[in-house]
Amino acid sequence: MHVSLNNPLMESVTTLKGVGPKMAENLQKLDIHCIQDLLFHLPSQYQDRTRVQPISSLQGGRNVLVEGEVEKTDVVFRGRRMMLSRISDGTGKLTLRFFYFGAAQQRGLSEGVRIRCFGEISQSMHQLEMIHPEYTLLNQANPLPLEKTLTAIYPATKGLQQRSLRRLITTALKEVAGLPDFLPLAIRRDRKMPELLMALRQIHQPDAESSQALLNAYHPAIKRLAFEELLAHQLSLRQFRLQSREVAGIAMNTQGKQLQALQDSLPFTLTNAQQRVIAELRYDLAQATPMSRLVQGDVGSGKTLVAAAAALVAIEAGFQVALMAPTEILAEQHLRCFTEWFEPLGLNVGNLAGKQKAKERRDQNERAALGMSHIVVGTHALFQDDVVFAKLGLVIIDEQHRFGVSQRLALRDKGKPEFGYPHQLIMTATPIPRTLAMTAYADMDYSVIDELPPGRTPIKTVVIANSRRNEIIGRIQAVCADGAQVYWVCTLIEESETLQCENAEQTHEMLQEQLPGIPIGLVHGRMSAIEKQEVMQQFKSGELSLLVATTVIEVGVDVPNASLMIIENAERLGLAQLHQLRGRVGRGAAASSCVLMYQTPLSKIARKRLDALRNSNDGFEIARIDLEIRGPGEVFGTRQTGELQFRIADLSRDEVMLPEVQETADLLLSEHPETIQPLIDRWIRQSSVFVQV
Numbered sequence: 164m165h166v167s168l169n170n171p172l173m174e175s176v177t178t179l180k181g182v183g184p185k186m187a188e189n190l191q192k193l194d195i196h197c198i199q200d201l202l203f204h205l206p207s208q209y210q211d212r213t214r215v216q217p218i219s220s221l222q223g224g225r226n227v228l229v230e231g232e233v234e235k236t237d238v239v240f241r242g243r244r245m246m247l248s249r250i251s252d253g254t255g256k257l258t259l260r261f262f263y264f265g266a267a268q269q270r271g272l273s274e275g276v277r278i279r280c281f282g283e284i285s286q287s288m289h290q291l292e293m294i295h296p297e298y299t300l301l302n303q304a305n306p307l308p309l310e311k312t313l314t315a316i317y318p319a320t321k322g323l324q325q326r327s328l329r330r331l332i333t334t335a336l337k338e339v340a341g342l343p344d345f346l347p348l349a350i351r352r353d354r355k356m357p358e359l360l361m362a363l364r365q366i367h368q369p370d371a372e373s374s375q376a377l378l379n380a381y382h383p384a385i386k387r388l389a390f391e392e393l394l395a396h397q398l399s400l401r402q403f404r405l406q407s408r409e410v411a412g413i414a415m416n417t418q419g420k421q422l423q424a425l426q427d428s429l430p431f432t433l434t435n436a437q438q439r440v441i442a443e444l445r446y447d448l449a450q451a452t453p454m455s456r457l458v459q460g461d462v463g464s465g466k467t468l469v470a471a472a473a474a475l476v477a478i479e480a481g482f483q484v485a486l487m488a489p490t491e492i493l494a495e496q497h498l499r500c501f502t503e504w505f506e507p508l509g510l511n512v513g514n515l516a517g518k519q520k521a522k523e524r525r526d527q528n529e530r531a532a533l534g535m536s537h538i539v540v541g542t543h544a545l546f547q548d549d550v551v552f553a554k555l556g557l558v559i560i561d562e563q564h565r566f567g568v569s570q571r572l573a574l575r576d577k578g579k580p581e582f583g584y585p586h587q588l589i590m591t592a593t594p595i596p597r598t599l600a601m602t603a604y605a606d607m608d609y610s611v612i613d614e615l616p617p618g619r620t621p622i623k624t625v626v627i628a629n630s631r632r633n634e635i636i637g638r639i640q641a642v643c644a645d646g647a648q649v650y651w652v653c654t655l656i657e658e659s660e661t662l663q664c665e666n667a668e669q670t671h672e673m674l675q676e677q678l679p680g681i682p683i684g685l686v687h688g689r690m691s692a693i694e695k696q697e698v699m700q701q702f703k704s705g706e707l708s709l710l711v712a713t714t715v716i717e718v719g720v721d722v723p724n725a726s727l728m729i730i731e732n733a734e735r736l737g738l739a740q741l742h743q744l745r746g747r748v749g750r751g752a753a754a755s756s757c758v759l760m761y762q763t764p765l766s767k768i769a770r771k772r773l774d775a776l777r778n779s780n781d782g783f784e785i786a787r788i789d790l791e792i793r794g795p796g797e798v799f800g801t802r803q804t805g806e807l808q809f810r811i812a813d814l815s816r817d818e819v820m821l822p823e824v825q826e827t828a829d830l831l832l833s834e835h836p837e838t839i840q841p842l843i844d845r846w847i848r849q850s851s852v853f854v855q856v
């Protein structure tokens with residue numbers, strides 16, 4: 164196959180007849196620049212003007228074409244002046260109602276005239292009517308042919324008429340006739356896919372039977388485009404991955420002594436899943452190409468330890484490690500964990516946080532720059548410009564869904580080219596079905612910790628109305644009397660952090676009154692890092708039995724003795740967030756429970772979310788439901804960045820295609836490499852985040 168360089172699809176729309184500067188400007192508002200953009204501007208609706216419907220068959224709400232004879236036309240006053248025209252086709256009668264009309268129009272609709280009209284049917288009482296239909300007078304001598312295909316209705320913009328769009332697309336379809344398809348014939352044949360141009364024609368000018376299939380995207384023409392788009396996306400990520408492997412990495416061959424020392428010091432043994440993932444990481448780290456691996460594991464599966472294992476390999480090989488967490492509380496907790504694990508091994512753990520004092524910050528920067536810190540734990544403060552590492556070999560990012568791709572690239576660039584690019588390990592607790600993960604993260608390798616440490620009893624979740632709050636007080640007393648600990652999470656729908664914190668403060672006071680004798684702490688986003696740290700420490704050590712918190716404790720916090728979690732107004736939080744929060748309990752051997760309180764009335768979707776949590780502790784199952792409810796853009800946190808925004812494909816709808824998309828990508832990469840770039844160029848805009856910086 165030969166892909167022409169002067170591809171007519173890429174020509175500017177201004178090369179089409181009838182597109183002047185004004186029209187071009189309007190088209191640009193719809194993001195239509197070249198002919199291909201125009202052809203990929205898909206209809207949002209279809210109108211059926213291919214057949215005349217008998218009036219007796221009409222139902223309200225549908226757009227239809229009818230013909231009839233005018234019985235009478237009157238101008239009446241019903242609250243306002245209007246013209247009513249009644250027509251009949253022998254099967255029934257229909258009223259046409261006009262609020263804007265002229266005398267000539269009124270004369271034209273005189274008794275006995277035959278007309279054809281198109282509009283939406285509304286049904287009022289026993290009457291069928293059309294308000295302001297489009298209509299044409301019929302004339303026996305000169306019959307009006309019916310449309311041969313459905314009429315496409317496009318997303319449009321002010322100043323650009325549907326008719327102009329239709330005309331332009333018709334012209335464009337003619338201009339590009341005979342163009343080669345980028346998808347090789349064999350692939351299309353195997354998958355019974357129509358040719359590109361055929362698919363486009365079927366979408367823009369479909370036959371009367373196709374509208375449902377097209378609008379609901381099970382028509383082969385739409386599937387073909389969605390498939391191609393997913394394929395292009397997959398190819399671009401694969402290409403990015405191939406390119407990033409071309410740069411030099413650091414081959415870290417170690418004996419694993421430090422890792423063994425850590426394992427020996429632990430009071431437990433690693434789960435099989437942890438061991439397997441650690442082996443995968445060690446293999447990657449030993450390669451001379453930079454690792455880029457995503458480790459997924461449900462809440463509580465022990466990702467921190469896996470990160471520590473990778474860190475020890477890098478350190479033993481003589482390199483530094485940067486570990487980045489999304490919140491200060493989590494960074495703080497990692498700092499404590501790593502200090503506890505690493506200091507006995509004679510390693511230095513550094514710390515970089517946004518709220519450090521200037522002197523301490525300078526100190527920490529210096530230690531990183533001189534290579535004195537073996538690992539530096541921190542928040543986004545880690546990738547500020549003044550942070551320099553002497554010899555960075557591994558970047559670990561925890562709870563990745565909060566970090567963008569560009570931030571990851573920035574961290575990677577903290578490495579030094581003379582040593583090679585640092586390896587990257589990304590850990591996420593947002594479980595994603597495998598096929599989706601391979602689509603969203605096709606530029607990375609992928610491991611799953613699919614096992615929880617032994618001895619955990621599943622969390623029992625109950626869903627109750629806020630009004631039953633008092634029953635919970637007794638429950639708290641019982642749990643605390645047993646020596647276990649409790650989280651109470653306050654939520655507020657207001658974006659204002661101040662309000663959230665005030666709310667938490669009030670709850671704190673109220674609980675103190677209701678639970679005398681139980682030591683209660685409070686953390687919220689307005690407290691200083693030091694204050695938060697102090698309270699968390701007291702909770703961890705058991706000095707505090709109950710912790711009132713805003714959702715700042717959402718990710719990562721680990722206090723195994725906590726066995727009861729209460730979440731107020733749970734209906735206001737998303738599924739993934741609730742699952743994360745709930746994951747703060749159930750970390751020890753004691754049976755844990757989670758109480759989801761809600762404010763009535765509960766919407767259907769909120770009920771579905773809360774039920775999903777009550778019925779399952781499995782992050783993957785919950786993610787599946789979340790995906791169903793919210794769609795991939797929200798779930799992956801890419802709605803704003805546009806990272807997984809597709810023009811035609813829809814990850815939840817088209818998920819079944821993904822394995823085939825992956826297979827086809829393999830096939831093109833090995834057998835039809837010349838098609839790759841044209842496909843990527845067609846679907847992925849230059850501004851794509853996957854373009855290497």
Ligand code: ADP
Pocket residue numbers: 431432433434437460461462463464465466467468592616617719721723750
């Ligand atoms: P997450 O995957 O949610 O980040 P953590 O790394 O915070 O999970 O681990 C949760 C808890 O499980 C911690 O208290 C950790 O010490 C403990 N843990 C990790 N691995 C094991 C194991 N193999 N056996 C027992 N406990 C473990």
Ligand code: MG
Pocket residue numbers: 466467561719
């Ligand atoms: Mg974690």
